[in-house]
Amino acid sequence: MITIKNYALANTLEEAYKILNEKRNNVILGGAAFLRMGSKKIETAIDLSKLHLKYIEENEEDIEIGAMTTFREIETNSALKKYFNGVLPKSVENIVGIQFRNVVTVGATVYSRYGFSDFLTALLSLDADVLLYNEGRISLEEYLEKGARKDLLVKVIIPKTSRKAAFGMMRNSSSDYAILNVAVSNKEGDLKIVVGARPNRGKIAKEASIYFSKSSKSMDEIEKAALMASEELSFGSNMRGSKEYRQAICKVLVKRGIMEVL
Template identity: 30%
Template sequence: MLRELKEYLKPKSVEEAWAIYRDPVKSPALFLTGGLSVAQREDQTTKTLVDLSGLLGESITETPAAYILDGGVRIADCIKKIDIPFLQEALQTVGSRQIRNMSTIAGTLGQRYSWSDTLTALLALDATVDGYNGSAVSLPLERYLKGRAPLLITKVKIPKRFHRGAFFKFSKVSYDIATLNLAVVFRIEREADPMENTVVQECRITCGARPGVAILLPRTSEAVQGKTFSAVRRDLLPIQSIAALESEVSSSAEVTAEYRQQLVRTYVERGLRRLIEK
């Protein structure tokens, strides 16, 4: 419940929405897209709801290199319309069917929830975000997550260059928020014969619900990139050790840091084995 809520406003443009959001008289304000964050929110500070419905669009456009999502696209629509099996697998773990039907891309990224399965998956795919913060901006999702500055997200671009991927989530029950999640994706230019000689041209490994927001594990990714499948198999143990340290996990009310580290080790091994044994 928003106990101090005073106004509900429906602006006619993104520029007007941002002006309302930044108006000190109406602050603190909250953007409303699918309504999920508002339905679950308990706070005593929010004074203004800024309804973005109708402003962001709900289309998914496919180009030869990427999918471009309007901010109003629902998670359920991403699963149906984006032909990236790894992403479909990851998004199927987001809450319940009702939550996936309500949750929007702009709302999910805008909230920057630390446990978000969507953020971990999109970060692995090297997504970029377009938005408005007084002027139009475009930046990598990784930089957006690190920056923490507010941004009204209007579009998300998802590259299609990664051919293999695996996503893992640990939670109390399947529809609950993650205690830890992890993604591994590969780009492979061609499969060798025998398969063990196939080279991983690009690798991205990401980890979320650490309990901090999702991050890229660059050293772990580099430990895989450029290697053949057989070399990755040989180096699984040191790669797991790098990931456990680089993930910078910590303890929470649910689990200890040591338990999260073990999850990282396990999921990195499972993910790499799955991708090199396909």
């Protein structure tokens, strides 16, 4: 059980960031679904709900998603259903249940860089950037690699390109974490293959993506790219599946993903 000593309803991002960094045990609250599973003793819990960070907005170039946006909003938003073959709504629709998705937030998910995350795998296939309060704007790929020190995730920015994307995953049961998840996107022949829940966090299979982007897109080349992805990325074992099992299903999910986006 978590315990919270003080509660702070932040009035500005600046104030939230300042409180966050005042003490080691001060934390930001997203939907608090993940936080409450632990036993953290929180000094001050910082609530961002007054900061207007719950939005999905489209401008000429990008789609921007505020940190406090819930997965249910991702799932039901009409712009997100329209762009990228609806890969973002598809990536969250299997996560636990609707009541749960009404609570969990984009900001917490992206900031925490969960290895099992379905949403992050899909997002990484879309050339997305993140905006952190202190660190500023960086690519999601870079953020997933290096993380950030006690920062605040403000929003996610996705360029409105012609990328078509597909999402696939393997679960033991519908409400469990994925054993593996895969997103493949295609922008006029330029392919991006992302594999997550390895069980480590989502990563682009770069060699396979480059190989396939330059190929003539034959069936043999699809098979080869799927094999390459399963060989260049590392996999591990946990209670959900062994390293070998993950590697084997990686090939299948990547192949399906490529075929879908072609």
